[in-house]
Amino acid sequence: MVANPWQNVKKVVVVGLGVTGLSVVNYLLRKQNNFEIRVIDTRENVPGRERLSSSVPLHNGSFNLDWLLNADLVVTNPGIALATPEIQQVLASGIPVVGDIELFAWDNDKPVIAITGSNGKSTVTDWTGQALSAAGLDVAVGGNIGVPALDLLQHQADIYVLELSSFQLETTSSLKSKVAVFLNLSEDHMDRYRSMDDYRNAKLRIFDNADVRIVNADDIATYPLKDSSYLEFSLDKKTDFAVTTQDDVEFFTLQGKKVLSTSEISLVGRHNVSNCLVVLALLHSVGVDIERALPVIKSYSGLTHRCQVVLDNGGIKWVNDSKATNLASTKAALTGLRMEGKLFLLVGGVSKGADFSELAPILKNLNVQLCCFGQDGDAFMSLHPSAKRFESINEIIHWISGQMKRGDVVMLSPACASFDQFKNFMARGDEFTELARSLDS
Structure with missing residues (x-):
């Protein structure tokens, strides 16, 4: 939890409504700090408009620079690029621009598992959540999947599992995680980023303030830029978390200890062997009794319509x-x-x-x-x-x-x-x- 981040905040402008923007507005209203809250959405037809509190003014169809430049804090939807000229003017004026994950970080004091990557992050997030629950923890899962992070705070969970997109990470600097993983990197969102390096750098922000960092030894792009400690997972190399073979049987191996054979999981495809290895690595890294979670790890049937x-x-x-x-x-x-x-x-x-x-x-x-x-x-x-x-x-x-x-x-x-x-x-x-x-x- 960040020390008193709201100290000088009276006027808050939320940019972009929809599911995330509504969760931000409702979170601010729940705080009962008497904020002056305003919402800007550049779309003419604003999704979620009918669910917006009548006490919150909405400007739609364009940006409102007057509102933006008179704010104490601007909270942007992940779909709004920081490179947007109006947002650049806000930053140049010294007004903080954050996203919903940063607000979550300001208020949260429970352990967090943070997951990003170009592919597989939704499956890993959902699978990890179900495994933690089977191990006896009260777990809340959300972020870029399912429930917005700020809505999760209403549920006083033992642990939070967050899927985080590069867009969300761009506006996040205070999130402390018990363990963070960067699954893989492949070309995506090139309409948003100037280069693959920019896209990668946004994702690497997940390792800031992480107690344990997990990288993909089969994808060098997932390694942190700064000199920092990390653990590795791999399907092909001998790493901290690996797939090993003994007597023609493949096993998931966590820091030298065989846990279960790869043939015992229900999901098909080599990418899901990798996903399962990461789930086991995350559970291991937060000290969960994996034995209690194994039945769910084996029977997990995947997200709807995804293998x-x-x-x-x-x-x-x-x-x-x-x-x-x-x-x-x-x-x-x-x-x-x-x-x-x-x-x-x-x-x-x-x-x-x-x-x-x-x-x-x-x-x-x-x-x-x-x-x-x-x-x-x-x-x-x-x-x-x-x-x-x-x-x-x-x-x-x-x-x-x-x-x-x-x-x-x-x-x-x-x-x-x-x-x-x-x-x-x-x-x-x-x-x-x-x-x-x-x-x-």
């Missing part, structure tokens, strides 16, 4: 990865995928002109039946000799229903958008799940 095991029927796993709307997501789901039997892979939809040839070498090494559907299903037909064309997911499921055997995996990881046949990727995943369950009934 989510929706059914395990007679040893046949059904995996909903409908959120894989591009090539990179499907590649991640397939890379290092292991199963005893055959993979029935459902791909197709709206390709947005993508070239899927990079999937061919991955599919070549898999025992796969490629099932292509939707508007651009033909774009996948040349990728594997097994490829078969269908009109719909429904048609595929009925065709494969009599062929599946124990050890097989049925995976919807389309590598395409869904709007040729569905309202969105969620509706696509829901239909796949319903069809899977209808076969089980």
Whole structure:
């Protein structure tokens, strides 16, 4: 908790409403400090406007420089870049500009697990939260996933697990964490950052004030710039947290101690082996009894529509990865995928002109039946000799229903958008799940 950060704050301007902005306003109102609160949102149609307290003035459609330059504190939504000219004028005037995570840091005195990265952070955050709860802790999970951080403060948890985006970290300087992890870095948000270095530097802020820093030994970009201590995780190297093999069995190993075999987790895909390793590393770093958490770590089925095991029927796993709307997501789901039997892979939809040839070498090494559907299903037909064309997911499921055997995996990881046949990727995943369950009934 930061010492008396509110001492000279009377006028607060919140920039950007929506879910985060509303959580900031409601938090300020709960503090009962008689702040003069104002909200600016540059959109004409402001999301959440109907839920904004009538006591709080709203300026919409543009910035209001008069409000901004007369504030004692400006709290920006993560979607507002610090490079925005109006925000730059505020900073040049010496007015502090912070985000909701900084406000959380000012008030919180409980342990925090902080998680960032380009990919996998939502899964790691959710999985860690469920494992901590299974270990007997009262845990609150949020930040860039689910519940805004300031809303979590209403729940007096034993520990907070926060997913943090680079946008949130830009405006955060006081967050103390028990352990922080930087999972990986890949090109993203280049419309916001001038370079990959800028993007990386924003993410590296997660290590400021962290008691324990965990980096990815397979991704040098995750290492802190400053000389500081850190622990490493890796799928391939001998590190603090690693995957090791003994008698042809792979184990998660925490600082030399084998914990469980990688085959015991429910989630599929090599990226989820890595995610699980990080979850175990985080639990280990905060001193949690991992034995109590193991049942949940093993049975965790994933976030909805993200490599989510929706059914395990007679040893046949059904995996909903409908959120894989591009090539990179499907590649991640397939890379290092292991199963005893055959993979029935459902791909197709709206390709947005993508070239899927990079999937061919991955599919070549898999025992796969490629099932292509939707508007651009033909774009996948040349990728594997097994490829078969269908009109719909429904048609595929009925065709494969009599062929599946124990050890097989049925995976919807389309590598395409869904709007040729569905309202969105969620509706696509829901239909796949319903069809899977209808076969089980």
